[in-house]
Amino acid sequence: MDELKGLPEATVIHDSSDLEPFLRDESHMVGLPPLAVVKPHGPAALRELVRLAKTEGFGLVPRGAGTGKAGGCLPTPRSVVVDFSQWPGDIRVSPQDLCLSAPASAPLREVKAAAQAQGLFYPPDPNSWESCALGGTLATNAGGPNACKYGMTRHWVLAVDVLLEDGEIHTFGISSVKANAGPALSQLFIGSEGLFGFIVGATLRLIPQPREHTTLLLPVKRWEDLLDLPGRLCGDGYLPSAFEFFDPAVLAELRAHGPETARRLPGEALAILEFDERGSTSEAYLEGLLDLLGPMAEGLEIASDERQRQNIWAVRRMTSVFLKERHPKKVSEDIVVPRSRLREFFEGLDRLGCPAVTYGHLGDGNLHVNLLAAGDTEPALLERQLMDLFRLAVNLGGTLSGEHGIGLAKREAFLALGDPAQIQALRALKQAMDPCGIFNPGKVI
Amino acid sequence: MDELKGLPEATVIHDSSDLEPFLRDESHMVGLPPLAVVKPHGPAALRELVRLAKTEGFGLVPRGAGTGKAGGCLPTPRSVVVDFSQWPGDIRVSPQDLCLSAPASAPLREVKAAAQAQGLFYPPDPNSWESCALGGTLATNAGGPNACKYGMTRHWVLAVDVLLEDGEIHTFGISSVKANAGPALSQLFIGSEGLFGFIVGATLRLIPQPREHTTLLLPVKRWEDLLDLPGRLCGDGYLPSAFEFFDPAVLAELRAHGPETARRLPGEALAILEFDERGSTSEAYLEGLLDLLGPMAEGLEIASDERQRQNIWAVRRMTSVFLKERHPKKVSEDIVVPRSRLREFFEGLDRLGCPAVTYGHLGDGNLHVNLLAAGDTEPALLERQLMDLFRLAVNLGGTLSGEHGIGLAKREAFLALGDPAQIQALRALKQAMDPCGIFNPGKVI
Numbered sequence A, B: 001m002d003e004l005k006g007l008p009e010a011t012v013i014h015d016s017s018d019l020e021p022f023l024r025d026e027s028h029m030v031g032l033p034p035l036a037v038v039k040p041h042g043p044a045a046l047r048e049l050v051r052l053a054k055t056e057g058f059g060l061v062p063r064g065a066g067t068g069k070a071g072g073c074l075p076t077p078r079s080v081v082v083d084f085s086q087w088p089g090d091i092r093v094s095p096q097d098l099c100l101s102a103p104a105s106a107p108l109r110e111v112k113a114a115a116q117a118q119g120l121f122y123p124p125d126p127n128s129w130e131s132c133a134l135g136g137t138l139a140t141n142a143g144g145p146n147a148c149k150y151g152m153t154r155h156w157v158l159a160v161d162v163l164l165e166d167g168e169i170h171t172f173g174i175s176s177v178k179a180n181a182g183p184a185l186s187q188l189f190i191g192s193e194g195l196f197g198f199i200v201g202a203t204l205r206l207i208p209q210p211r212e213h214t215t216l217l218l219p220v221k222r223w224e225d226l227l228d229l230p231g232r233l234c235g236d237g238y239l240p241s242a243f244e245f246f247d248p249a250v251l252a253e254l255r256a257h258g259p260e261t262a263r264r265l266p267g268e269a270l271a272i273l274e275f276d277e278r279g280s281t282s283e284a285y286l287e288g289l290l291d292l293l294g295p296m297a298e299g300l301e302i303a304s305d306e307r308q309r310q311n312i313w314a315v316r317r318m319t320s321v322f323l324k325e326r327h328p329k330k331v332s333e334d335i336v337v338p339r340s341r342l343r344e345f346f347e348g349l350d351r352l353g354c355p356a357v358t359y360g361h362l363g364d365g366n367l368h369v370n371l372l373a374a375g376d377t378e379p380a381l382l383e384r385q386l387m388d389l390f391r392l393a394v395n396l397g398g399t400l401s402g403e404h405g406i407g408l409a410k411r412e413a414f415l416a417l418g419d420p421a422q423i424q425a426l427r428a429l430k431q432a433m434d435p436c437g438i439f440n441p442g443k444v445i
Helices: A016-023 A043-056 A108-116 A134-139 A229-235 A248-257 A283-297 A306-326 A339-352 A372-376 A379-395 A411-417 A420-433 B016-023 B043-056 B108-116 B134-139 B229-235 B248-257 B283-297 B306-326 B339-352 B372-376 B379-395 B411-417 B420-433
Strands: A010-013 A036-040 A059-063 A079-083 A092-094 A099-103 A157-163 A169-173 A198-205 A214-220 A242-246 A269-275 A301-303 A331-336 A356-361 A366-371 B010-013 B036-040 B059-063 B079-083 B092-094 B099-103 B157-163 B169-173 B198-205 B214-220 B242-246 B269-275 B301-303 B331-336 B356-361 B366-371
Touching: A016 A036, A036 A043, A043 A059, A043 A079, A059 A134, A099 A108, A099 A134, A108 A134, A134 A198, A169 B420, A214 A283, A214 A306, A229 A283, A242 A248, A242 A306, A248 A269, A248 A306, A248 A356, A269 A306, A301 A306, A306 A356, A331 A379, A339 A356, A339 A379, A366 A372, A366 A379, A379 A411, A420 B169, A420 B420, B016 B036, B036 B043, B043 B059, B043 B079, B059 B134, B099 B108, B099 B134, B108 B134, B134 B198, B214 B283, B214 B306, B229 B283, B242 B248, B242 B306, B248 B269, B248 B306, B248 B356, B269 B306, B301 B306, B306 B356, B331 B379, B339 B356, B339 B379, B366 B372, B366 B379, B379 B411
Parallel strands: A036 A079, A059 A079, B036 B079, B059 B079
Antiparallel strands: A010 A036, A092 A099, A099 A198, A157 A169, A157 A198, A214 A269, A214 A301, A242 A269, A242 A356, A331 A366, A356 A366, B010 B036, B092 B099, B099 B198, B157 B169, B157 B198, B214 B269, B214 B301, B242 B269, B242 B356, B331 B366, B356 B366
């Protein structure tokens, strides 16, 4: 695209072989070749890009580290990818204000490490935390196991710097959790997958770094026994910082075909619980937990040092890796079902008639349902099965994405199953914030 | 207004003497007499009200318990007050899902008590928590002392039920903290003071009820010594659940004219700190705190039981009451200044040339600056002083409202000092969500 050749403050990639890596993220989707990939390193590039997008009629597709799982950063017809990996800025921690500011390009790993170096903590921990960029986690409101205690990315953002459709960068929010001068526009951009503007930087809230971790591997004889556990724990003062779940189907698969260590996993179902409070490694704390678990504690494994802790978490990691290797064409979906409806969900899942194994974050009802036979299923049938799965979650008061977002991958399902009032409101808001439709066109709605 | 006479599912108040209580909230503003006050007790009333507002061209002004401090619920020209105090619904706690649903009419006191009865906790604690209604706290994104640890109301809302401009009630969000199926529209309504629709109910997130509290009354020789303290505490693993501050001016006023107990308050400035973690009343915890405070701990008072705790908090309550009694016409403003800029703020405040005493929430930089001579100040001069105060806060990276909101009271200041891009975006969003301008017209923007 000739107009992009003189773009200031940017690296521009035109060559079609160099465009190849930008057609994919970590979803199963593939994008269309973009007109170009632009890596801006200053506001002049963005200003000019927005002007050209309007006058030449192309779309702008934001990209961080490309670790998204919903195709949100994949190029759509007649689009330019705006890759923020070269966007300048330093990670700056202010212990006095208990906050941190960073550019969208900052690796989340480095953001978390910068806080930790001051004894402070930035909680969001998506699975991709060692490889993703901060900007992507903001655009998708990233989650992770810690969300059951600490909430999602949106709960930790104090302010965002956003490219709006006027071509300029505007800041919404201040460096304090208290700010009520008008509606919080920052929240409109977090989790909106670039629909209303592109986030180029943010100020994040920090709290004390947890210094203790107690990790439990908890086998249960009946998986339903886990349903009351989060409420019973919290009612007794114990808030887990992670509460992961393995259903009977995934355990059966692991025992039958998994690695040696997996074959000995006990129970009908399995949970991993972690507590990171001050004092959570004390004897009194553990005794309280054991009292509360009562007969459920049979077979419980407790990690009391970091090596044992990593051994327990290895069960979680091994599950993902093993399933991916054994069923390379499986489809993993990221739904939410309230715990109080989980019995009905598993009954419904049985009726769908497609082999599925489930694990994920029971602490917030966010389940990763893996359709193992997806690769051998006729595409139209698979699509129907997925829609049935989403409908099941939605009808039980859940939703079709807990942490990955909608992007391209779930757009059709969202339009079919989403509340029409929500979709109508989103379209009106899109029109208000981006009347020319230049920001991430064809995504979500 | 005759059209309202046949309104279904509602109590309608027309008589001008009965309208009187609806002209005021807890701000210094007075509203105009409304066309009527409607107390809906079913969706048919809201449907018909919205239809009439559009056809007859009047505005709808939402009202909860009338405890707001920014005039957000006061009637504007040609408006009908929609008082939600009779809106039906029960408070229902789901321990299994760790959430609670309640109608807008629910007293916040009862919401918090319902959670507590199950050992669970709903953190928001605005000063009016014993008298306000849930709906008002949602519309204004209420804060309180606990916000420095737990965040604002918006951080605890999972879903909202909102009356939109189509006259229907729509639900945005689910009962889980994880929900990424499209941008979180619930966040658009929280803290937007009814601009985009009226919140009639919500689902709230719950965590374990704190079982221990340690409260410190900390006098300091130099007030600046407090500036680093939140960062030092958090860097060492201590997150206060409250961090209140009394500046030298308010202490001088208390010592000179306050009640007997106040005359002995030590130090140049004073802080109240509270910790509510598990184990925070243990000896080891307190020893750690004392180590960290070092020489600052001289004169420290520690509450180790509930009576002593209430004695310390009485200092905070007594301050508000005393100031209000001695300076009934004082004006108290609710600004935010980042701690790292607080030295500059107090220098700037001195230069404004109006006697001011300051106390408030140092844990999040939310300060209540009291202009004592406001009653004797010529109105135009007072207005200039307030604008100078707001400008000072904004120029230091703060904002003109930390927890009370904009409403009517700060509308002009917001329009003068707010970021033009923010105001432009708010107007575009307002047009998108409420094209007829029926929802709380004349407020905020």
